[in-house]
Amino acid sequence: MIEVKLHDIGEGMTQADILTFLVKQGDIVKADDPLVEVQTDKMTAEIPAPMEGIVKEFTVKIGDTVPVGTTLLKIEPLNSKLLQKPSVKMGKKTENAFQTSSSINTKSKRVMAAPFTRKIARDNGINIEDIQGTGPAGRITEEDVLQFIQNKSEQTTLLVNRSERENRRNDSLAEFPTSYSVSYSGRRKQIGTKMAHSLYSIPHCTHYEEIDVSNILQVKADWKMVNKNISATAFFLKAVSLSLKDFPIFNATLNEKEESIHIYNEHHIGVATDTRQGLIVPVIRNVEKKSLLQIHEELKYLTVRAQENKLTVKEITGSTFTISNVGPLGGSIGATPIINPPEVGLLAFHKTKKRPVVDKNDQIVVRSMMNVSMSFDHRVADGATAVAFTNRLVQLIENPNLFMLELV
Secondary structure (H helix, E strand, C coil): CCCCCCCCCCCCCCCCEEECCCCCCEEECCCCCEEEECCCCEEEEECCCCCCEEEEEEECCCCEEEEECCEEEEECCCHHHHHCCCCCCCCCCHHHHHHHHHHHHHHHCCCCCCHHHHHHHHHCCCCCCHCCCHHHHHHCCCCHHHHHHHHHHHHHHHHHHHHHHHCCCCCCCCHHCCCCCCCCCEEEEEHHHHHHHHHCCCCEEEEEEEEEHHHHHHHHHHHHHCCCCCCHHHHHHHHHHHHHHHHHHHHHHEECCCCCEEECEEECCCHHHEEEEEEEEEEECCCCHHCCHHHHHHHHHHHHHHHCCCCHHHHHCCCCCCEEECCCCCCCCCCCCCCCCCCCCEEEEEEEEEEECCCCCCCEEEHHHEEEEEEEEEECCCHHHHHHHHHHHHHHCCCCCCCHHEEE
C-alpha cells in the first residue's frame, strides 16, 4: 500500500487546507493523475498520484488543515493483470464481478470548475454535479453556483412563507432575509493569519504624502498617441526602484535571531493584487534592470495569471518590497498598509483626484493629486529616513524627465 503525503509545494510552506478530493474510493488512477486539491497560504494546488493504482482509503477529511508530511490517502499499486481481457474460461460470476467493478469506476466524472467555484458550492452544501455549467465546454462558473444558491433559497422562501406573503403583498422582502455563508478557510484564513502576525509582531509606522501626478499622466497620454500604452503602476514601480537605490534600508529584511539586517541589491517588488479568491502578491523581479515597457508587460501578464489563479510558486515568492495601487479601485484617499513580512516596507498609492493647488508662483491651478501612504518597520528605519525616501519618490513622479538620467 502506498501512502500519498502532503509534500512541500512552496517556499516555507508548513501546512495546507484540504479543499476537495478529485477521485473516489475504488477509482483506478494513473501516475500524475490529480488526487487531492489543497490550499496553501499562497496558492491552490493539486497533489498528483505517484504511480498507477487503486484508491483504497482517505485518511483526511475535506476542510482539515494538515501539516506537511501528513498522509492524505492510500493507493494500492495496480496489478496490470487485472486489466487484461477476461479469459473465455472465466466463470460467469467472476466475469459479472469484473464488469460491475469496471462500470463503477467508469461512472466517476470530473466536473469542470475552478477551485474557488467548487469551494462556494461546498460551503453551501451543494453538490456541484447538480449545477448546469454555462461556461466554455460546459464549465461551471461562480455565477452558475451563486445563481443556483439564489434559486434554491427563493424556492425555500416561497414554500415556507407563501401564506404570509399573500397576506402582506406590500410588505418589504427585508422581513424575510436570505443569506449564504462563505467559510473562513483556505486563502482567506491564510491571509488573516499572516496579516495578524505582521501587525502584532512588527512595530508599524505609517508616513503619508501627496504627489502631483499631472506630468506622469501627460506623458502617458503622449505615449498613447504613438501606440505605447504604459500603465501608471509601471511608472510607480520604476520610481520605487530608483528610490530604493538611494535608500536601500527599505529593500531589506530583519533577522532578529542573527541580530542583522539583510539589505538586497536586487529589487524584487511585489504588487498586491485583488482577486476573487482574495489578495495575492505576484512579484516582478529585478525591476532595477527593466524598462518601463518591460515592467508594464510583465505586470499585465502576472495580473491576468493572478485573476485566473494560475500563478506559480516562483511568481509569488521572493519579494523584497511591496506596493499596493488601490487608486484604480475607485476609492481610498488614505490607509495604513500592513507590511508583507519579512519585508521592511509597503507603499500604497491611493485615488487620484483633480483639485485646486497653489503652484510655485502662488497661483491657484487645477492639478491631479494622489495620496500615498508608506508603512515601515520602525525597528529597522526611522521616520526621517521614510520622509527622505518618499521625498525622492515625489521628485521622480512629479518630474518624469528625471527617469532619463537614471537610464544612462
